[in-house]
Structure formats: structure tokens, C-alpha cells
Amino acid sequence: MEGKEILRQHIAKTASLTDEQFDFLFSHFKPRSFQKGQVVIGEGDKVDHEYFVVSGCLKAFFISDQIKMYILQFAMPTWWTSDYGALYNHTRASISIDCITDAQVLCLSNDDREKICRELHQAEYFFRWRTNRGYLASQKRLLSFMNNDARARYEELMALYPQLYNLVPKHLIAAYLGVSRETLSRLYNAHK
Amino acid sequence: MEGKEILRQHIAKTASLTDEQFDFLFSHFKPRSFQKGQVVIGEGDKVDHEYFVVSGCLKAFFISDQIKMYILQFAMPTWWTSDYGALYNHTRASISIDCITDAQVLCLSNDDREKICRELHQAEYFFRWRTNRGYLASQKRLLSFMNNDARARYEELMALYPQLYNLVPKHLIAAYLGVSRETLSRLYNAHK
Structure with a gap:
């Protein structure tokens, strides 16, 4: 298209x-x-x-x-x-x-x-x-950063874009979530 | 008024x-x-x-x-x-x-x-x-949380509303910034 x-x-x-x-x-x-x-x-x-x-x-x-x-x-x-x-x-x-x-x-x-x-x-x-929608997404992400809830940030990101994990290098996903590569692997394995 | x-x-x-x-x-x-x-x-x-x-x-x-x-x-x-x-x-x-x-x-x-x-x-x-303005404020605060920069969050809050420090109980300001009461006092004293 x-x-x-x-x-x-x-x-x-x-x-x-x-x-x-x-x-x-x-x-x-x-x-x-x-x-x-x-x-x-x-x-x-x-x-x-x-x-x-x-x-x-x-x-x-x-x-x-x-x-x-x-x-x-x-x-x-x-x-x-x-x-x-x-x-x-x-x-x-x-x-x-x-x-x-x-x-x-x-x-x-x-x-x-x-x-x-x-x-x-x-x-x-x-x-x-x-x-309005951008504002809501930003507030949601802010809440999970305040609350230091990496799992919530991971689930939100995967809900927004399920294919992301295979499209984007892992160190960039970790930088988005504000976690280490090791934590990202743990979140991914727990989520599967 | x-x-x-x-x-x-x-x-x-x-x-x-x-x-x-x-x-x-x-x-x-x-x-x-x-x-x-x-x-x-x-x-x-x-x-x-x-x-x-x-x-x-x-x-x-x-x-x-x-x-x-x-x-x-x-x-x-x-x-x-x-x-x-x-x-x-x-x-x-x-x-x-x-x-x-x-x-x-x-x-x-x-x-x-x-x-x-x-x-x-x-x-x-x-x-x-x-x-649009709410979105920008939210993004700014998100950046300072990602970056874990309590000083930036403090300065942003005081710029938004200079009288706040005297109006609002200190434990609430600390809860907004995501810092302890002790860190808040240090930020306040450094800022004066």
C-alpha cells in the first residue's frame, strides 16, 4: 500500500x-x-x-x-x-x-x-x-517508571507492537525499558 | 476573581x-x-x-x-x-x-x-x-525519570510552580519527585 x-x-x-x-x-x-x-x-x-x-x-x-x-x-x-x-x-x-x-x-x-x-x-x-492518545501513552509509561515496574513497561511495549522483539536489536529494547540485557531476557522468557 | x-x-x-x-x-x-x-x-x-x-x-x-x-x-x-x-x-x-x-x-x-x-x-x-502542552510536560518528566535525574525533576517542578514548596507538605513533594525526604531537603538547600 x-x-x-x-x-x-x-x-x-x-x-x-x-x-x-x-x-x-x-x-x-x-x-x-x-x-x-x-x-x-x-x-x-x-x-x-x-x-x-x-x-x-x-x-x-x-x-x-x-x-x-x-x-x-x-x-x-x-x-x-x-x-x-x-x-x-x-x-x-x-x-x-x-x-x-x-x-x-x-x-x-x-x-x-x-x-x-x-x-x-x-x-x-x-x-x-x-x-490525547500520545498523552495517555506517555502517562502510562511515566507511571511504570515511577513505580519502577519493568514488567509493566515490557508488557505495555509488547501490547503496542507484538513483533518488536524480533525486529529491533535487544540492546535497544533494553534501553527503551531502562533495564539490562539480562533483565530483558528474563522478562521475555517469563512472558512467552 | x-x-x-x-x-x-x-x-x-x-x-x-x-x-x-x-x-x-x-x-x-x-x-x-x-x-x-x-x-x-x-x-x-x-x-x-x-x-x-x-x-x-x-x-x-x-x-x-x-x-x-x-x-x-x-x-x-x-x-x-x-x-x-x-x-x-x-x-x-x-x-x-x-x-x-x-x-x-x-x-x-x-x-x-x-x-x-x-x-x-x-x-x-x-x-x-x-x-499538546500536557504531552510535552509528561515527556519531560518521563525523560528525567528514565535518566534518574532528581535534580532536573525538582527544577522543573519549581519552575512550573515556584510557591509549591511552601504550599504542599514535604512528603507529598518527595512522592512527586520519587525521592526520600532527605534528598528533597538537599535539593531544596542546593537550589536556594
Whole structure:
């Protein structure tokens, strides 16, 4: 399926747009291809776009004290990713995003998202609910970090994306969960 | 200042509503008063409303293994609070909300928020940006928990609400930061 159709079905789960309205919305997205390992946003970059993933897998991460990697998000098909702090507040990127696999994305600029939302009430509705869901996922993950419950974080991640364990290198999954490789193996074996 | 005017100024920072539009919006809010210690949402409750705080201070929290309290949010004047997971997904509350001080709030039901958003495009814009900001705050706090950086969490909390240290019992601030009382004192003294 091509990117346009994937985006269309994704939005249709939340909001009703006519063909004409969707074509208008879609005309503001620009397709881009990235190779495995390529950087989409580097720490310190100016951030003007958010990205809708059509294929492949990206990761949003930051490196603490130039040593330890923390993974904020794996962005898989139909997920959105960016440094939203930098994008919304017009500041420089404080995290990085790169590609775990080759990836195809659709890019939408901050200005174009706001323009689309102004012109189409249903698009504003879509983006409100997209963020509502992102907020809930973030709160859920926060709770399991506060509570130091690695099992809950593991189960949440596998529920979100069951195939992840086979797609993504284990050290990256461990960095997402905030656990060692050994703990990850234990969680995986207990979960099977 | 009464609740209506406080809500009006709060919304005006983000969205432009005419007097008539604001009156329509406001007609869906119901004022309620709570006393110090009173429960607004109890774990397991049905959740139909979100709350805009006019005065006082509430806390959203959960208790793990019937022992340890984790505080997700202090809700102060002009902040919004609810168990949004339960509210959006129509499930029972998995967290609790009660009042640290006497408090006045404006209650808005899920159905009424959706109705207001359907009828007023500017209200949909307002609620989209409210959640965008909540999402950013949640991500920031998640990063500092992943990174186990209690200092960053302390500085973020004090930047959000400088008077909090004098308003809220110290053991609650420690429960928000996920640190001991002793660590909290050290952070406070280093920050002065």
C-alpha cells in the first residue's frame, strides 16, 4: 500500500474527511526515504517537521553524559514522531531521531499542520485525538517508571507492537525499558 | 476573581472566542467546592468529568501495593485534572484525585467537551493545544525519570510552580519527585 492510502486509513479511524478534504491535507505532506542508520533529527538541530512513518522503524533517543542511551520511542508504521518540545516551542532539538531500518516517512511542517487545522475542523479534531492518545501513552509509561515496574513497561511495549522483539536489536529494547540485557531476557522468557 | 473570569483569561491565552461563544462554552461547566482531604475521583470510580482548578490544590496519585504513594500531578489554579485514561477510554479510574487544600473547580463532562469542540472550531483548537502542552510536560518528566535525574525533576517542578514548596507538605513533594525526604531537603538547600 502506498503512503497516501496508509495515511488515509490512519486518519479515517478518527476523523471523517471527504476525498477533496483529504487531498488538500495530503498535498502538504512530503515523502522522504531514509536508509538504516540515517539521522532524521540530530540533537541541536532546528526542528520544523513531524514525521508519519509509512514503513520501517525509527527511534527517538537521547544520550546522557555521552555514555548511556535512553530510548523515548520506537516509531513504527502509522506512528508519528518528532522532537515535539522543539517543534512546538521553536527551540533546538534536545533529542535525536534516527532509523533502525530503512524507512519511508511523510513529512509535515509545523506551519502546514496549523494551516490544515485552521482550514479543516475535522483535521483539528484528528490532531487533538492523536495528541490525547500520545498523552495517555506517555502517562502510562511515566507511571511504570515511577513505580519502577519493568514488567509493566515490557508488557505495555509488547501490547503496542507484538513483533518488536524480533525486529529491533535487544540492546535497544533494553534501553527503551531502562533495564539490562539480562533483565530483558528474563522478562521475555517469563512472558512467552 | 471568580471562576468564569479565570477560565476566560486562561482560554484567551490560546484561542479567540467571542463573548457569545465563551458564554456557550461556559454554560457547560458546573462549579463545585471541595474541602481539604475530600476525594474527587477514587480508584475504581466511573470517570465522566475533567476539572479546571479555580482555587486550591489537588493531587492525582496512586498507591502501589497498598504502601507507597506516587504523585502524578499537583493540580493548581488554571490547571486541568482527571484520570484521562479512564475518561477517554471509558474505563474505571486507575488513579485517585483528592484535595490538598480546600478547592473550587469547574467540572466539564466528556460529552460536553466533545459537544463544545464540535460546535466551536476555536474550542477544538484550544483543547488541542492544552493537550499538546500536557504531552510535552509528561515527556519531560518521563525523560528525567528514565535518566534518574532528581535534580532536573525538582527544577522543573519549581519552575512550573515556584510557591509549591511552601504550599504542599514535604512528603507529598518527595512522592512527586520519587525521592526520600532527605534528598528533597538537599535539593531544596542546593537550589536556594
